[in-house]
Amino acid sequence: MKITFLGATKMVTGSNFLVEGAGKKFLVDCGMYQGGDRDEMQNHEPFAYDVNEIDFMLLTHAHIDHSGRIPKLYKEGYRNPVITTKATRDLCSIMLPDSGHIQEQEIEWRNRKRKREGKEPLPPLYTAQDGIDTMEIFKPVNYDEIIEIDPNIYVRFNDAGHMLGSAIIEIWVKEDGKETKAVFTGDLGNNDIPLLSSPTMIETADYLVMESTYGGRLHMRNDDKANLFLNIVSETLDKGGTVVIPSFAVGRTQEILYELNNLKDTQEGEDFKKKYATLMKAPVYVDSPLAISATEIFKENANLFDEETQAVIESGDNPLEFPGLQFTRTADESKALNEKNESSIIISASGMCEVGRIKHHLKHHLWDPNSTILFVGYQAPGTLGRRIVDGEKRVKIFGEEIAVNARIEYIEGYSGHADQEWLMNFVYSFITKPKHIFLVHGEPTGQEILKSKIVDEIGLPVTIPEYGQTYTLDENLTMEQTVAPITPQMNVRRDVMDKIRLLKNELNDMETIVKEDYLAKKDNEEEISLLKLRLKEIEDQIVKIVEKN
Template structure:
């Protein structure tokens, strides 16, 4: 048996793992790369496997960095089953077509630029219609249900507590009379977060793929986040500004609405003040997703279900409004009185949030409040890192608004939560693969796991292959020449794109003559040139 790491390997997007057994080949997740132009290009690359050889797909949850390339699979001919929880299937009915719609809009905008530059035009990665068609091959399963998607393979989905329907997936593979159990953590949720149930403990595994998004961070206490939310909103509204919350349409938006609903008794003064302040959810997708939450009470915690039993809607309150059309969205930026706008996308890379940032980032009385993880290269990450000049929709914006971040709203477990989840394994795994994280987070988490539990950890790169028989992590799959050529070609394309971006950024720094110490950059360039010369000489030989 082998597993190839095709995404979320030393990165937090593009989750995709190819498992090859003696009886079947299957994928766990098929996510979209997110972050910038380079990541966009990665989504167009050829898969390094033959689609007709894939027997089934297991989907941990509906977030686009885990599900977003499933329509690409479908578009290229895949017609077998995609297994996911019922709630995940219902979320994907809305999220994937919405992603397709974004692909169409982005493609149209980029094609205008390509046309002016004399470059060839390109079709969208997939359309809303193609994404909608891909839902036909989804197959819903219950939490705790054991299925057999192929001979000698058993699978069980467990609640990951990350978003509605999110899963930790247990996979049992029987080869040559020997059973091996692999656990895919998916994205692990925070503990004691209102609305959703806690993460399911797993008590045994031979191998674990463990996410590490916040592997080097400890969140503030969940109990403190409502207080901070109220403080930030009240402070901003009193100075006449708007609160702009870039939020993922699934999960964070509903948690914020739930927090505003349930804290009415605890924060009476703030709520009384805010009762006259309109709260707008400016995302048709988030509106639809909020309806899906009502359809799946089995995924909610006891407190949320009690609200429903009493006839209350836990995601609703009198001053809450949902926009539906683009005209309604644009009209919000004409309102002169303070308001709260919750809008997608959560990393500020697409959608209506860009327009709201364009109209509010330059205003010192406003606040942009982040409530979720911001990947490297995204506009959201740039704002969190303190960049004061950003480009939005082709316009230069000087940042004067207050930038805030309530980390405990994140849907990901922090380092303490991940370690606590691992501590539940009564039968210690032989190895834990650290995935879905940036370098610093992965390395610190790996050190903690080895020190605390004595379990060997591995941090694979994209295209690395783990051979379970040899118990060895291989850099690329050399045995399959065609597959290897595809890997190499993909890596060369990525290197070219990243080099071009780095060159342009360096040129921008030099042109500004802003007095930066460039000694470190000069040494790095010398090292790169030396490596390239060495490679060049080897190729000539």
């Protein structure tokens, strides 16, 4: 049995793993790279395998960083099954066409520029119709059932507690007279994610491929995050501001709705009642057609909710509905939100602020010191969301520079990913411990912290694989680099983009200083001389970058 790591290696997005065993080749996940241009360029690179040689695919869950390149695979001729849970199939039926629509929009914008430059237009990565057509190869299965792929390969999907339909996949492969069991966690949830059951604890594995998004961090616990959430929202509304929550359309949005509905039952006291009353006066808008459709799918799959949520539903309450909640589907309804003179809560996608209606809301509220931008999910390096969270004072949205005057908050406790404590608990829970653990889907610093903790406290060997490495799962665990990580040309493009981005940020800071001095009618000759000197240095650096590359 072999595993080749072709995505989510020392980074969080682009999950894609090629498994070979018992004469078969199959994939676990085929996700998109997300983040800045540097990462997303990889989506356009050719697959590192012949799609016609892939016998089947196992899909852990619907998030685009795990499913988003399946339509590209389909477009290139793949017609074998994508095996996944029913809820994941249902969610992919709206998410993949939506992703295709985004690809069409992005390429249309780029092609306008190419046309002006006299260049040929480029096709999209895939279209909305490709996303629709792809669904014909999805094969839904149930949790907890052992499924025979062929006489030598069996799989089982277990609840991962990360999002609706998410799965930890157990894979048994028989070859050369012995059986090897590999476990892919996909994305693991915590035990306290609203609506969802806790992740299934797996008893045995020979090899474990485990996510590590928050391998170096601990999340805030439920009571603490509920209090912080209420404090942030009520303080903003009291000032007459708007709370803008960038949220992933599928999973996180539904959890925030649950939290808003559930706050009324969290505690007593006059201070709490006052804050809660402030919250209840404000309208709550879910401004994302995809999130609205996903919320309907959540309701249709309520049998997958945890026992607590099902008890709430049986009592006659709907945890995804409450007074003041409004859904805005059309573009006109969305635009009207920014014309209203009222305090409100706006939940909109995308969660990393790269695409979608959230960018319009940020443009209208980032400059306002009375408003708050509340982040509740992971922000990949290079994204607009990450730049705001990291403290940039000015950002460009639709070509316009916007001052970041709003209050910026980030509550990690709403992440759908297990933190370090729960990742460790998951490893501890194995009755028969894995012979080896591979850490994927994480940033290098957090992965190294988690690796050290597993090695020191549990005594298991851990590898953080590089892109393109193939591991033969035998007693010696041999490794060979079967796929080049990235082409030299890609390296050059990335380096140039990174260097120019850093210089651009510095130029923005310099522009801010000059503007502030101009508006304040300051005449600081020494500062101006230093800025001129630095500008000359930047010009020289740009020339060197161009000449070198």
